[in-house]
Amino acid sequence: MQSRINKIFKAIADPTRREIFHVLVLATTALSITQIAGQFNISRQGITKHIMLLHDAGMLEIESIGREKYCQANLSALNEIRDWLAFYDKFWDESLKNLQDFLDTKNS
Amino acid sequence: MQSRINKIFKAIADPTRREIFHVLVLATTALSITQIAGQFNISRQGITKHIMLLHDAGMLEIESIGREKYCQANLSALNEIRDWLAFYDKFWDESLKNLQDFLDTKNS
DNA sequence: AATTATAGCAACCAAATGGTTGCTTAAAAA
DNA sequence: TTTTTAAGCAACCATTTGGTTGCTATAATT
Known part of the structure; x- marks a missing residue:
């Protein structure tokens, strides 16, 4: 089985799915599948597939x-x-330190 | 052409590519393509393709x-x-407010 | 009761994706 | 100079993906 994070990354990898998610976030009320499909230039079935993927990833x-x-x-x-993303935060400092070392070397 | 963010999302959608990125972050030194390929059960050419995609997305x-x-x-x-992600931060409050309303209704 | 509207199912399709192999080029080591 | 070694190029392959269409089931409206 696929991990949660993998499903999420797969889900948001597609621009149409990102837009569906976007529309749903902006909508003040929940939207039916046909209502969502109405916003896109894709058949209802196409939209349904995207929605199922998003749902499977827990995004809606x-x-x-x-x-x-x-x-x-x-x-x-x-x-x-x-x-x-948070995992990589701790490497950020190190990266900045490397840059600092580089600049220090240049000024000496 | 594809947008930057789309390339990045596409790049991290694949678990192997996420792992390559991960390995490179952990590595104290830069790694050659064969060195990277050595860490995976995939041919060097396969790895090269992934690397090119990551590079194209600006991730390495x-x-x-x-x-x-x-x-x-x-x-x-x-x-x-x-x-x-930051764009969606502003909708969090609203979402929490909705939850609060729900809990308030239950307790009344 | 007949009609309309919402959604599911399944088959199909072209293109993209993730991988392979074989061969070439060019730099480094013997 | 010959031989390794690192990487690129290109063709190929199976699977996945993003989309379609046609038909069915069922709920809501008239």
Whole structure:
């Protein structure tokens, strides 16, 4: 099985999916699949596939009401990306130190 | 042409590429392509392709010395991802407010 | 009860992706 | 100078991806 972070990275790798997520974040209310599809120049089925992928990555929640499915962005999924990034924070200092050493050498 | 952030997201969407980046961050010194390939169960050519993609996304720098090419992670590329994430920060509050409203309703 | 609208299922398709191998070029070491 | 070694180029391959269409099921509206 695929890891969570891998699913998320795969999900946001596609610009259309990023835009779907974006639209859902901006929307004040949850949107049905056809409502979302209406915003794109792609068939409803195409959009459905993207939505399922996003959902699978935990980036949006889906609530069925009658025949409709309402989607809403799950912002907390972004924390997984933040965590992934956080690991590299500790190397940032070192990188700056290397730069400082370089500048020191130049001025001596 | 593809946007910068799109290249970066595409680059990190693949687990092998994330690992190459990871290895380069951990390495105290720059590594040649064969050195990197030695860490993976993939042919050198396969690794080269990944490296080119990462380089194209600005995630690593390559310096040619003689017949060798030395690669080094470029941590600052991660800032593009941070910027992308930062946009959604302002929606967090709202999201928390919605949760608070929900809890308030339950307790009344 | 008939019609319309929302969504699922499945098959299909072209292009992109992640990998391989074989051969060449050129630098370094023997 | 011959032989290794590092890397590039190009063709090839299977799988995944991003999209389509046609048809079905079911809920809502008239």
